[in-house]
Structure formats: structure tokens, C-alpha cells
Amino acid sequence: MIRVKKVSEVIGKSAYTSDGDYFGKVDDVTLGENRISGWKISIGSNFASLFGGAKGVIIPHQFVRAIGDILIINKNSLPSKASDVPESFEEESLSE
Incomplete structure (x- = not known):
């Protein structure tokens, strides 16, 4: 049941x-046309280098596999190195 x-x-x-690696903490949601378009996430230290040292990113909602006690992001949708970061990831300067 959903x-x-x-x-x-x-x-x-x-x-x-989706591989079980800690990515960060959900800070906010972005909405568009009465739908969730993305999630603002403060990045954990193990992924910060992939996003050029940004404190946070907006993960498009279609990259989220599940939402429950935690939010699960599809690992295959994330860049494997900093030069692979697509424009669809908006870097955010989130306050700590």
C-alpha cells in the first residue's frame, strides 16, 4: 500500500x-506547476568534491527512488567525477 x-x-x-552511501540532508523542496520538481539537499563531505565544493544541490525529483524514513537517490543519476556534473544539478549555497 502506498x-x-x-x-x-x-x-x-x-x-x-541507492548503494547505501550517505549523500546529505534534505533542506527544502522546489515546486513547479503544483508538483515537486526537486529537493534541496545539503551535501555530505564524501560527495562535496563531485559538486565543486558546493554546500548543497537541487536533485531533480525524477532521480529520487523512494521516500520514507530516508530519501533514496538513484546512484546512477549522480556524476562519478566533478567534470560529469550536468547542468540539471543546480548548485546552491545553503547556509549551515
Whole structure:
């Protein structure tokens, strides 16, 4: 059975890749046309170098595989090195 979550319940949750690596923490959501378009995530230290030292990124909603006690991001949608970062990832300067 599908359980509906309120967006406010997801803010503050940890985000992991589909391989189980800690990615960061959900800070906010971006909306477009009454739909979730992306998730603002503060990046953990192990992924910061992939995004040029950015403190956070916006992960497009289609890259999210599951939302429950944690948010799971498809590992294959993430760049494997800094030069592979697509323009669809918006770098954010999130305050800590």
C-alpha cells in the first residue's frame, strides 16, 4: 500500500544513494506547476568534491527512488567525477 507523506515530514531527513552511501540532508523542496520538481539537499563531505565544493544541490525529483524514513537517490543519476556534473544539478549555497 502506498503511504502519502507530507512534504514537511521529509524536510530534515537523511538522503542516501541507492548503494547505501550517505549523500546529505534534505533542506527544502522546489515546486513547479503544483508538483515537486526537486529537493534541496545539503551535501555530505564524501560527495562535496563531485559538486565543486558546493554546500548543497537541487536533485531533480525524477532521480529520487523512494521516500520514507530516508530519501533514496538513484546512484546512477549522480556524476562519478566533478567534470560529469550536468547542468540539471543546480548548485546552491545553503547556509549551515
